[in-house]
Amino acid sequence: DGGITQSPKYLFRKEGQNVTLSCEQNLNHDAMYWYRQDPGQGLRLIYYSQIVNDFQKGDIAEGYSVSREKKESFPLTVTSAQKNPTAFYLCASSASGRIWTGELFFGEGSRLTVL
Amino acid sequence: GQQLNQSPQSMFIQEGEDVSMNCTSSSIFNTWLWYKQDPGEGPVLLIALYKAGELTSNGRLTAQFGITRKDSFLNISASIPSDVGIYFCAGRIRDDKIIFGKGTRLHILP
Numbered sequence: 170d171g172g173i174t175q176s177p178k179y180l181f182r183k184e185g186q187n188v189t190l191s192c193e194q195n196l197n198h199d200a201m202y203w204y205r206q207d208p209g210q211g212l213r214l215i216y217y218s219q220i221v222n223d224f225q226k227g228d229i230a231e232g233y234s235v236s237r238e239k240k241e242s243f244p245l246t247v248t249s250a251q252k253n254p255t256a257f258y259l260c261a262s263s264a265s266g267r268i269w270t271g272e273l274f275f276g277e278g279s280r281l282t283v284l
Numbered sequence: 285g286q287q288l289n290q291s292p293q294s295m296f297i298q299e300g301e302d303v304s305m306n307c308t309s310s311s312i313f314n315t316w317l318w319y320k321q322d323p324g325e326g327p328v329l330l331i332a333l334y335k336a337g338e339l340t341s342n343g344r345l346t347a348q349f350g351i352t353r354k355d356s357f358l359n360i361s362a363s364i365p366s367d368v369g370i371y372f373c374a375g376r377i378r379d380d381k382i383i384f385g386k387g388t389r390l391h392i393l394p
Contacts, residue, residue, distance in 0.1 A: 173326075204384075209293070211372065211386035212327075259326050271315040271334075271376040275326030 171196045175260050175276035182254075182283050188247045190279045192260035199265040201243035202273065205229060206257040215258075218243055219265065247281060255283045287311075290373050290385030297363055298393050305388040306357040307373035315376035316349050316356040321387075322369045330371075331358070360390075368392050 173194045182188050194201065200219050204212040214227030218237040232251025237243055243262075247254045257280050261273040290307045297303060307316070315334055319327035331342050333349035333356060340347055346359045356375075360367055373385040 175326075209386060211290075212374075212384040214383075261326075271382065272317060272329055272332055273327075273374075273382060275319075275328070277326050278324070280324075 173260055173262055173274060173276035175258075175279050178277065178279060180279060180281045182281065184283055185249045187249060188254070188281060190245045190247070190258055190260075190281070192243045192245065192276060193241055194243075194260075194262045194274075194276075195241060196262055196264075196274065197240075198262035198274070199240070200263045201237070202261040202263075203227075203233070203235065203243070203245045204259045204261065206259060206278075212259065215245065254281055256281060288373060288375055288383055288385040290388055292388055293386070294389040294391065296391045296393055299363060299365060301363055303360040303363055303367070303390060304357060305371060305373075306355060307375070307385050308355040309375065310354065311375075311377060312353045313375035313377060314353075315382075316347070317374040317376070317382070318345075318347050318356070318358045319372045319374060320369050321372065327370075327372055363390075363392055365392055 176191045202217040203215040213229050215233050216235040218224035224237050234246045257278050259278050260276045263273050288307050288309050317332050318330045321327040331347040336353045337351045338349040344361045370387040370389050372387045374382050376382045
């Protein structure tokens with residue numbers, strides 16, 4: 170089945186450690202996104218990528234890094250510079266070009282807790 | 285920056301009641317999207333709207349793209365227990381930018 174897979178679903182880390190969250194999609198979508206969700210805050214965009222080897226900062230990129238070496242993969246690293254990393258992280262993808270409809274398809278999320 | 289004001293923040297209703305929620309903004313949007321998120325899961329698209337004035341239904345759900353392109357509403361008729369969750373509106377400003385409201389949390393009382 171086509172979809173977006175995020176891993177791990179739950180992650181605990183000590184303060185000061187870098188953490189990498191995985192996001193893989195087999196929908197053949199060009200665009201991929203990372204959002205952060207905090208209670209009562211909605212979804213805030215961290216980074217997005219429209220094509221391989223290119224990505225753009227979103228609204229809250231500080232303390233995060235990404236790479237897009239393959240179309241299917243868009244990993245997010247939460248660095249020690251992120252002041253408040255405990256949150257629910259959502260990866261999404263969308264088609265582009267003539268078939269693009271603006272719709273985002275989300276993974277199941279990764280909950281990061283920093284102890 | 286652009287913001288979406290989604291209301292209400294939360295709703296407590298009886299099973300069988302109809303539900304209405306909306307999103308407003310000072311910015312014009314090209315697309316409105318409504319998502320539902322179950323606890324611990326990613327949001328799932330419910331309805332997408334592409335034209336001002338468009339009214340679209342998906343089962344018991346109905347959504348409209350406001351004529352000014354600055355607002356949208358979602359109605360749920362005859363609510364059932366599985367409707368519980370967080371409903372998000374989202375608006376597309378340009379090809380690569382979609383912003384989300386803060387969500388409406390729906391609770392259904394037994």
